[in-house]
Amino acid sequence: MTIVQGSLSSIAKQNQISIAESFINADCICIVDTSGSMEDKDSRGGLSRYEVACQELSQLQKNLPGKIAVISFSSAVQFCPNGVPVFLGATTDLAKALNFVKVADVPEMRFIIISDGQPDSEEESLRVAATFKNRIDVIYVGPEDRPQGREFLQKLAAVTGGKSVTVDRAKELQAGIMGLLHAG
Template identity: 30%
Template sequence: MDKLQKGHSAVAEGSIFDAASRRGDKPEETLADADVVIMLDCSSSMSEGIAGGTETRYDEAKKAVADIQRAFPGRVVLVSFASHAQLELTGIPQSPNGSTNMREALEIAKQFDGLDTKFYLVSDGFPDSQGTVLELAKTFEDPINVIFIGDDYTMSGMEFLGKVADITGGTDEGQISPKMLGDTMKLLITGQ
């Protein structure tokens, strides 16, 4: 596994590290059972506040991912991306910073493709390189489902995510409030 997260002492309940520890397994063994991959945008724009409150999109997305991991222990692989992407076996996304390297997130997620994996790409905007993201997305066997948690002024980002879903046969959930991300994703994962 390339780009494993290193040097973090905090571990989210239900994350790959947590589930492996509880089972007495190695993280690699728990990864083999995972069937959900969340690619989470952690670019600097995710640190912007949500209208009408002090919470940021990142704060809400981090809560949602923690909630999802608790609900589906050992099943959820988190790939966070900003200027660089990384596999977050601790279940804790990197802090918001830098650009939107969506391609690198797809490269990491690709290792789980073809295994009937449920992919979810969550972002608030446009990637650094649209063309290379779309080219890589075309190679996925499993659909990539997309969720836009940006503002109305970044609707071009939502349109781009729709293209990723179309290319892979995934669903485009459109624009949702970051506060609804956890509930929305749990419904999508369970198929309800």
């Protein structure tokens, strides 16, 4: 199993602490869409959106060691302490992912959704998002010619007072996340 430098697992091993203890020091939870559409190979170098998102998240964790918890979601949800979002395929159950991370909705926690939009249920996703105390920022990584995905993510961010960033097919994911983490 690959362990990304700076991931929660890496920090736990380095500091000889549990993953749970390393999670306590995380400032941000990145909720990464790993549904079937993230396999589309329309990103830089002919790579898939998922592959580029993994590359960028790896670099981000290296630059912010121990500060980012990674969650993969599709029709299932999985915590990824090694820093690599597990490609799950299938559909996009964003409401399930939001319910999964809701337990970490504590003061000062940041939430960032990385997705190409179009969840299984927009209504349910917006309902769950509206229950968060902290804002949810979003990064749209889908194609420019599919505005409905981007528009949904903008709506979700607005419900929570979050910000929306459009990244051209994950090309500048790291810069987008860094911008959101350093924004007030």
